[in-house]
Amino acid sequence: xxxxxxxxxxxxxxxxxxxxxxxxxxxxxxxxxxxxxxxxxxxxxxxxxxxxxxxxxxxxxxxxxxxxxxxxxxxxxxxxxxxxxxxxxxxxxxxxxxxxxxxxxxxxxxxxxxxxxxxxxxxxxxxxxxxxxxxxxxxxxxxxxxxxxxxxxxxxxxxxxxxxxxxxxxxxxxxxxxxxxxxxxxxxxxxxxxxxxxxxxxxxxxxxxxxxxxxxxxxxxxxxxxxxxxxxxxxxxxxxxxxxxxxxxxxxxxxxxxxxxxxxxxxxxxxxxxxxxxxxxxxxxxxxxxxxxxxxxxxxxxxxxxxxxxxxxxxxxxxxxxxxxxxxxxxxxxxxxxxxxxxxxxxxxxxxxxxxxxxxxxxxxxxxxxxxxxxxxxxxxxxxxxxxxxxxxxxxxxxxxxxxxxxxxxxxxxxxxxxxxxxxxxxxxxxxxxxxxxxxxxxxxxxxxxxxxxxxxxxxxxxxxxxxxxxxxxxxxxxxxxxxxxxxxxxxxxxxxxxxxxxxxxxxx
Amino acid sequence: xxxxxxxxxxxxxxxxxxxxxxxxxxxxxxxxxxxxxxxxxxxxxxxxxxxxxxxxxxxxxxxxxxxxxxxxxxxxxxxxxxxxxxxxxxxxxxxxxxxxxxxxxxxxxxxxxxxxxxxxxxxxxxxxxxxxxxxxxxxxxxxxxxxxxxxxxxxxxxxxxxxxxxxxxxxxxxxxxxxxxxxxxxxxxxxxxxxxxxxxxxxxxxxxxxxxxxxxxxxxxxxxxxxxxxxxxxxxxxxxxxxxxxxxxxxxxxxxxxxxxxxxxxxxxxxxxxxxxxxxxxxxxxxxxxxxxxxxxxxxxxxxxxxxxxxxxxxx
Numbered sequence: 001x002x003x004x005x006x007x008x009x010x011x012x013x014x015x016x017x018x019x020x021x022x023x024x025x026x027x028x029x030x031x032x033x034x035x036x037x038x039x040x041x042x043x044x045x046x047x048x049x050x051x052x053x054x055x056x057x058x059x060x061x062x063x064x065x066x067x068x069x070x071x072x073x074x075x076x077x078x079x080x081x082x083x084x085x086x087x088x089x090x091x092x093x094x095x096x097x098x099x100x101x102x103x104x105x106x107x108x109x110x111x112x113x114x115x116x117x118x119x120x121x122x123x124x125x126x127x128x129x130x131x132x133x134x135x136x137x138x139x140x141x142x143x144x145x146x147x148x149x150x151x152x153x154x155x156x157x158x159x160x161x162x163x164x165x166x167x168x169x170x171x172x173x174x175x176x177x178x179x180x181x182x183x184x185x186x187x188x189x190x191x192x193x194x195x196x197x198x199x200x201x202x203x204x205x206x207x208x209x210x211x212x213x214x215x216x217x218x219x220x221x222x223x224x225x226x227x228x229x230x231x232x233x234x235x236x237x238x239x240x241x242x243x244x245x246x247x248x249x250x251x252x253x254x255x256x257x258x259x260x261x262x263x264x265x266x267x268x269x270x271x272x273x274x275x276x277x278x279x280x281x282x283x284x285x286x287x288x289x290x291x292x293x294x295x296x297x298x299x300x301x302x303x304x305x306x307x308x309x310x311x312x313x314x315x316x317x318x319x320x321x322x323x324x325x326x327x328x329x330x331x332x333x334x335x336x337x338x339x340x341x342x343x344x345x346x347x348x349x350x351x352x353x354x355x356x357x358x359x360x361x362x363x364x365x366x367x368x369x370x371x372x373x374x375x376x377x378x379x380x381x382x383x384x385x386x387x388x389x390x391x392x393x394x395x396x397x398x399x400x401x402x403x404x405x406x407x408x409x410x411x412x413x414x415x416x417x418x419x420x421x422x423x424x425x426x427x428x429x430x431x432x433x434x435x436x437x438x439x440x441x442x443x444x445x446x447x448x449x450x451x452x453x454x455x456x457x458x459x460x461x462x463x464x465x466x467x468x469x470x471x472x473x474x475x476x477x478x479x480x481x482x483x484x485x486x487x488x489x490x491x492x493x494x495x496x497x498x499x500x501x502x503x504x505x506x507x508x509x
Numbered sequence: 510x511x512x513x514x515x516x517x518x519x520x521x522x523x524x525x526x527x528x529x530x531x532x533x534x535x536x537x538x539x540x541x542x543x544x545x546x547x548x549x550x551x552x553x554x555x556x557x558x559x560x561x562x563x564x565x566x567x568x569x570x571x572x573x574x575x576x577x578x579x580x581x582x583x584x585x586x587x588x589x590x591x592x593x594x595x596x597x598x599x600x601x602x603x604x605x606x607x608x609x610x611x612x613x614x615x616x617x618x619x620x621x622x623x624x625x626x627x628x629x630x631x632x633x634x635x636x637x638x639x640x641x642x643x644x645x646x647x648x649x650x651x652x653x654x655x656x657x658x659x660x661x662x663x664x665x666x667x668x669x670x671x672x673x674x675x676x677x678x679x680x681x682x683x684x685x686x687x688x689x690x691x692x693x694x695x696x697x698x699x700x701x702x703x704x705x706x707x708x709x710x711x712x713x714x715x716x717x718x719x720x721x722x723x724x725x726x727x728x729x730x731x732x733x734x735x736x737x738x739x740x741x742x743x744x745x746x747x748x749x750x751x752x753x754x755x756x757x758x759x760x761x762x763x764x765x766x767x768x769x770x771x772x773x774x775x776x777x778x779x780x781x782x783x784x785x786x787x788x789x790x791x792x793x794x795x796x797x798x799x800x801x802x803x804x805x806x807x808x809x810x811x812x813x814x815x816x817x818x819x820x821x822x823x824x825x
Contacts (some may be wrong), residue, residue: 027510029668030671030674036729041674043673047590047780049546049594050546050590051590051592052593058546058547058550058551059548059549064627095530125638136555138552181592182592184558196601196677196678196772197588197590197591197601197602197772197777198602198772198776198777198780199677199772200677206589222673222674222770223770224770225767225776225780226671226767226768228657228768229672229673229767229768229769229770230673232660232661232664232665232672232673233672233673233674233770235665236638236665236668236670236671236672236673236674237668237671237674238673238674239673239674319585359783373742386539387540387546387783388537388545388783388786389539389541389542389545389783389784390540392540392541392544392545392548392549393539393540393541393544395550396544396549397541397544397556406605408549409728412666427552427553430548433694478626
């Protein structure tokens with residue numbers, strides 16, 4: 001008997017020893033070793049695109065990281081403006097049809113070649129829908145001609161376009177280089193080092209960078225798909241920075257080791273309604289839903305109060321275009337909502353489904369709260385969680401849905417992209433919004449002679465969406481970033497990028 | 510000989526069925542890989558071009574036959590999500606998963622046999638109670654919960670390893686092994702408990718059989734009976750059990766790899782299912798099924814070597 005007990009206990013001890021032995025012999029903590037070497041490890045929740053070629057990359061997560069590897073003639077700034085980047089000067093002709101770019105001298109690509117006008121011309125031609133191009137950016141069909149000579153590149157447009165320069169943020173790549181998808185080469189402050197599928201992407205400081213060189217010598221982006229894993233990675237010392245965390249997650253991190261920085265996701269989160277299906281083809285029903293939803297309560301319940309309410313398809317970071325007054329167009333008013341429903345012929349409410357991408361917890365949480373709020377006016381909303389792949393095919397491409405909670409971004413970083421999609425004929429008008437006034441406004445806006453006029457027209461379009469209750473607009477979600485103490489320089493942009501060149505470790509005390 | 514042929518035949522049929530079913534499952538679920546790759550910026554033209562490039566326009570049976578043909582010629586296709594040959598992609602993940610599975614299996618055998626063969630009742634009622642409670646608890650805990658618990662305690666609190674910092678594959682084999690120990694333990698714990706339980710009941714029932722009493726009457730010592738007679742009889746059923754356990758570990762590994770951020774086959778499989786990366790899923794599923802079938806066959810073989818009766822039956 002004693003012997004049995006003894007062997008049992010000794011086995012337990014042995015296993016404990018085995019485990020602790022593995023912890024022995026460890027040098028400094030991993031985060032301290034990185035600090036000493038000027039390195040950083042960032043946790044990302046999803047792997048990058050199949051192609052790292054910036055002209056082909058589509059996922060926001062890919063652009064977020066590869067922003068550090070590629071540059072265009074122009075570069076977006078944290079304040080939402082455009083700054084000259086690979087172009088040292090830009091001149092626009094009187095009629096707004098010709099743009100002349102003077103190229104910066106001695107800009108090196110990561111493969112050692114020097115950037116020339118031919119590279120710029122090739123890069124633009126590759127993206128525009130012309131004979132030889134692949135039409136990767138449909139908006140570039142407005143370009144009539146691109147020519148390069150010496151240190152100048154001249155672009156001629158078919159029609160004047162105030163947003164044109166924002167498209168010139170497209171990455172400049174070395175002409176004819178064929179390995180962009182797997183071994184990308186750009187001119188940015190960081191160069192691509194290696195990638196291991198589902199494990200990591202490694203970037204290193206580019207020592208021949210033309211501008212100010214980054215403080216970090218190496219950045220590893222580690223792929224960890226689940227939130228628990230990311231939190232654990234932060235606390236164990238494996239990671240230094242994780243973006244896009246939820247409010248409940250950041251609360252679990254010890255304040256002594258981490259700072260939580262709050263930015264915005266720059267998404268228009270809404271209960272998007274399929275305007276072509278019953279009962280959402282009736283404006284009164286859509287408005288009723290708007291009145292029934294209490295956005296502030298939603299933020300308090302599901303987001304710990306984080307997030308900024310919005311009232312149309314525009315988020316506050318586009319300060320110039322954002323119309324604050326639209327936010328409270330539909331105050332919480334269940335009585336009014338019921339009245340409108342009765343007028344529309346649904347005195348006892350109706351049943352509907354909310355399709356949600358199950359991998360985006362914030363959207364799922366939102367849908368749950370919304371379903372609860374809608375019961376107040378007799379609307380019985382049932383949640384239908386689907387995988388992201390299914391969402392893209394069924395909801396976004398095939399438009400087979402009643403309503404969905406999702407965040408829509410400005411695909412090419414312009415305010416216009418947010419609005420253009422609701423034009424009746426737009427390919428990506430997944431809510432089937434059909435409004436002649438709206439279409440007319442958009443046409444006027446694209447043809448507008450100056451910026452002020454265009455801005456006014458964009459605001460009219462936003463108002464049109466709000467007045468017609470195209471969707472139940474909710475919020476621009478907060479982007480919570482956990483940063484290890486000692487890491488400085490986190491900069492938010494009005495779009496989905498992580499600027500690694502501004503980051504660095506504070507000098508040790 | 511006839512047995513071997515039969516065995517190999519059923520093996521092949523199983524594998525083919527697995528391949529067909531995986532393929533069929535993807536034809537049923539919604540989600541288009543091309544749409545997934547292009548996301549919300551898909552234009553009809555780019556979608557059409559990409560579908561053509563990925564070979565999605567051909568009818569399903571044709572695609573399957575093409576895949577099958579490729580499989581036999583060693584061409585598993587190219588991953589949609591990584592633009593990398595599937596064989597290359599799996600090749601970098603497979604060693605990690607095999608190591609993890611092997612480690613976990615070894616731990617199970619190392620711990621469960623000594624524990625299981627100690628006669629029950631040993632250590633008194635208290636220890637017995639603790640053991641029973643531990644058994645119940647570890648069997649009931651889902652692998653996910655156990656994994657999170659272990660990486661929390663060992664990784665964050667005790668700092669015995671760094672969860673989320675798996676070494677770059679191929680650069681630090683010792684580091685990889687050390688890291689894999691923790692997921693391996695998480696996978697082993699519930700199975701150790703189950704195996705111990707199985708062994709115990711096996712020993713228990715054998716001990717009450719006539720031949721044991723006969724041996725005892727001959728004057729053989731308890732330890733001798735246990736070693737010489739009981740063990741051999743219990744072993745047959747436990748080898749089959751371990752074969753099944755191996756299959757279970759493969760399944761549990763898929764979850765555990767996620768929890769511990771281990772870049773292995775299971776994690777690749779899950780993400781490939783989500784991104785509708787058919788070539789990878791197809792190959793990974795077949796590979797895992799092969800592994801499971803192999804474990805079953807190995808168990809069978811060991812049994813036949815150990816037990817002459819089994820061989821005799823088939824000869825008749």
